[in-house]
Amino acid sequence: MGTELGKAFFDRDTVLVAKELLGKFLVRKFRGREVSAMITETEAYDGSEDRASHASKGKTARTEIMFGHPGVFYIYLVYGMYYMLNIVTREHSHPAAVLIRSIQHYNGPGKLTKFLNIDKDLNALPAKKSSGLWFEDRGVKIPPRSIKKTRRIGIDYAEPIWVAKKWRFFIER
DNA sequence: ACGATGATGAAC
DNA sequence: TTCATCATCGTA
Numbered sequence: 001m002g003t004e005l006g007k008a009f010f011d012r013d014t015v016l017v018a019k020e021l022l023g024k025f026l027v028r029k030f031r032g033r034e035v036s037a038m039i040t041e042t043e044a045y046d047g048s049e050d051r052a053s054h055a056s057k058g059k060t061a062r063t064e065i066m067f068g069h070p071g072v073f074y075i076y077l078v079y080g081m082y083y084m085l086n087i088v089t090r091e092h093s094h095p096a097a098v099l100i101r102s103i104q105h106y107n108g109p110g111k112l113t114k115f116l117n118i119d120k121d122l123n124a125l126p127a128k129k130s131s132g133l134w135f136e137d138r139g140v141k142i143p144p145r146s147i148k149k150t151r152r153i154g155i156d157y158a159e160p161i162w163v164a165k166k167w168r169f170f171i172e173r
Numbered sequence: 174a175c176g177a178t179g180a181t182g183a184a185c
Numbered sequence: 186t187t188c189a190t191c192a193t194c195g196t197a
Contacts, residue, residue: 045192054181077180079178080191081177081178110194153192153193
C-alpha cells in the first residue's frame with residue numbers, strides 16, 4: 001500500500017515533522033480490521049522550555065516518554081474522557097512530540113482516537129505495524145500554499161510567548 | 174456557557 | 186490525602 005514511516009522520520013525538527021505529517025496516513029489494525037485515514041491537522045510541542053508542553057513540568061512518570069526515543073507514541077487522557085495521540089520527535093533526552101489533532105472526516109483529537117480505538121494500551125509503543133498503529137506515506141503531496149498555520153489550541157494557560165507560537169498546522173479545505 | 178469525568182502534579 | 190487543573194466535546 002504505502003511506505004511505512006520509520007524512526008528516522010521522527011528523529012528531526014518537531015515543527016518540520018508536524019508539517020510533513022499532513023497528507024500522511026494513520027493506519028490502525030484492531031481486532032483483525034484495518035482502518036486508515038489521512039492526517040489533516042497537527043501541533044508541535046518542542047522542548048522543556050515550551051510552557052504549553054507537558055514536558056515543561058520536567059520528567060515525570062507520565063512525561064518521561066517525551067524524553068525518550070523518537071517514533072514512540074505518547075498517549076494520555078484529558079478531561080476524564082478523551083485520549084490524545086502524540087508521536088515523540090527529536091533525539092533521546094530532548095522532550096518533544098507532535099499531537100495528531102485531526103484525520104479526514106474526524107475533526108478533533110478526541111474524536112479520532114475514539115474512532116480508531118486508540119487508548120493507553122498503545123502508550124509507549126513504537127509506531128510500527130506490529131504495534132497495531134503506524135504511519136504511511138501513500139504519495140499524497142500537499143501543496144505548501146494549502147498548509148495553514150495558527151496558534152495551538154487549548155493552551156492559553158501558558159505564557160504569551162508560547163501561546164503565540166504558530167505551531168498548529170492544517171490542510172485548508 | 175457549561176458539565177461530564179478521571180488522571181495528574183502540586184500543595185498540605 | 187486533598188485540590189485545582191486539564192493539548193475536549195456535545196448540548197444549549
